[in-house]
Amino acid sequence: MTAQPTFTGPVRTDILTLPWNTPLEEWPEEVLVALPRGISRHIVRFVQMGEDIAAVKETTLEMANREFEMLRQLRQRDVPTVKPIAVVTDRLDDSGEELPAALVTKHLRFSMPYRAVFSQTLRPDTATRFVDAMAVLLVRLHLIGFIWGDVSLSNVLFRRDAGSFAAYLVDAETGELIDNELSPGQRANDIEVARINIAGELLDLQAGGRLDASIDPVDLANKFVTSYENLWSELTEWETIESTETWRIAERVERLNAMGFDLGEISLKTDTPGSTVRIKPKVVDAGHHARRLLRLTGVDAEENQARRLLNAMDEYIARKAAGKAFNEERLAHEWLISEFDPVIESVPGELRGKLDPPQIFHEVLEHKWYLAKARGADVALPEAAALYFADVLQHRRDEEVIVSPPTVTISLPVIKDWRDLV
Numbered sequence: 578m579t580a581q582p583t584f585t586g587p588v589r590t591d592i593l594t595l596p597w598n599t600p601l602e603e604w605p606e607e608v609l610v611a612l613p614r615g616i617s618r619h620i621v622r623f624v625q626m627g628e629d630i631a632a633v634k635e636t637t638l639e640m641a642n643r644e645f646e647m648l649r650q651l652r653q654r655d656v657p658t659v660k661p662i663a664v665v666t667d668r669l670d671d672s673g674e675e676l677p678a679a680l681v682t683k684h685l686r687f688s689m690p691y692r693a694v695f696s697q698t699l700r701p702d703t704a705t706r707f708v709d710a711m712a713v714l715l716v717r718l719h720l721i722g723f724i725w726g727d728v729s730l731s732n733v734l735f736r737r738d739a740g741s742f743a744a745y746l747v748d749a750e751t752g753e754l755i756d757n758e759l760s761p762g763q764r765a766n767d768i769e770v771a772r773i774n775i776a777g778e779l780l781d782l783q784a785g786g787r788l789d790a791s792i793d794p795v796d797l798a799n800k801f802v803t804s805y806e807n808l809w810s811e812l813t814e815w816e817t818i819e820s821t822e823t824w825r826i827a828e829r830v831e832r833l834n835a836m837g838f839d840l841g842e843i844s845l846k847t848d849t850p851g852s853t854v855r856i857k858p859k860v861v862d863a864g865h866h867a868r869r870l871l872r873l874t875g876v877d878a879e880e881n882q883a884r885r886l887l888n889a890m891d892e893y894i895a896r897k898a899a900g901k902a903f904n905e906e907r908l909a910h911e912w913l914i915s916e917f918d919p920v921i922e923s924v925p926g927e928l929r930g931k932l933d934p935p936q937i938f939h940e941v942l943e944h945k946w947y948l949a950k951a952r953g954a955d956v957a958l959p960e961a962a963a964l965y966f967a968d969v970l971q972h973r974r975d976e977e978v979i980v981s982p983p984t985v986t987i988s989l990p991v992i993k994d995w996r997d998l999v
């Protein structure tokens with residue numbers, strides 16, 4: 578009997594070529610891709626699927642469907658999570674035995690589980706930014722009414738974001754989306770679970786000798802809580818201002834922008850005598866700098882990368898405009914084609930899997946600054962880039978493993994390239 582699994586998800590015929598009639602644990606080497614993976618309850622493997630790398634997780638049918646739907650809804654609400662591809666059900670092995678359902682998600686490019694981040698000795702200040710990224714993620718999830726449940730470093734993926742990190746949710750299995758605002762108790766519960774898990778996961782790294790001696794796990798877990806609370810208050814709390822001090826509204830907006838958020842709507846209340854006004858953000862959207870960079874240049878970057886690239890772009894624009902009136906869009910485009918693109922195009926082919934383009938550009942700028950400081954004279958961008966590739970990037974480990982096309986063992990008709998069919 579031939580197993581005929583059922584696939585639910587957007588149309589992708591390349592998924593059919595995977596050996597669904599075999600337990601995931603026994604999938605042959607040729608279909609697997611060796612990438613760092615976090616700790617998990619279920620069996621999780623990475624596979625080549627067409628041009629993408631996918632993560633396959635074996636779980637129950639109910640859980641796979643639930644997680645697929647949850648990830649879809651979170652992405653619709655603009656929260657950074659991995660992208661669901663399909664749920665595979667009705668799997669049978671060659672002797673007709675039932676196999677577990679599987680959830681297939683797209684591998685998040687250039688992402689690292691926390692153990693990989695910490696394995697490159699993390700300085701204490703970088704470790705603080707690491708928990709800040711985690712706090713931003715939890716705040717964003719809470720703002721849209723998501724109770725996570727199992728908040729832990731193992732359920733998050735990290736991407737470099739200039740000198741900091743961006744956190745993505747990877748495991749939504751225990752989560753729940755509710756229609757109402759979360760109660761303080763519901764938030765407190767997630768925060769406490771996070772604090773205990775973060776401390777535990779870091780203590781575990783410490784016990785294995787993989788944590789910089791200057792980092793205190795409990796202290797860092799507590800910093801996560803402070804970072805969460807600060808961001809939460811800035812984004813949600815009422816502030817009383819004198820009715821003559823309306824410029825303080827602009828100040829609040831600037832503070833939000835500096836934290837990477839845009840104010841969509843504000844709530845205003847006046848007291849009866851009319852001497853004070855109370856203000857509170859009503860709708861906030863993350864990605865203040867990332868959106869501006871995308872709009873002006875089409876470059877899709879993480880928030881801090883975008884902040885850095887925009888600084889470079891604004892400097893360029895100021896130099897070119899030289900105090901005269903200018904068209905921002907035109908000069909932004911000029912910056913893109915004369916500064917950003919040439920640097921990215923000059924990255925030697927074999928180094929392209931090391932970091933994503935916005936991160937490379939950010940690091941080139943850092944290197945340029947560092948060279949200029951050492952020489953006491955300005956250094957041109959192309960020269961700084963060439964030196965950065967040779968002296969720094971070459972020695973970095975790959976954060977995206979480029980894989981060659983696999984030889985696939987299949988149980989269903991082979992479709993060589995599904996794009997030929999559409």
Ligand SMILES: Nc1ncnc2c1ncn2[C@@H]1O[C@H](COP(=O)(O)OP(=O)(O)O)[C@@H](O)[C@H]1O
Nearest residue numbers: 614615617618619632659682683684685731748
């Ligand atoms: N789409 C993905 N991209 C990158 N890594 C992934 C992806 N899906 C899963 N992983 C890795 O697999 C690990 C386990 O996945 P997870 O969904 O947390 O499984 P479990 O439900 O068993 O805990 C994660 O920590 C992560 O490192």
Ligand SMILES: [Mg+2]
Nearest residue numbers: 617731732748
């Ligand atoms: Mg998990």
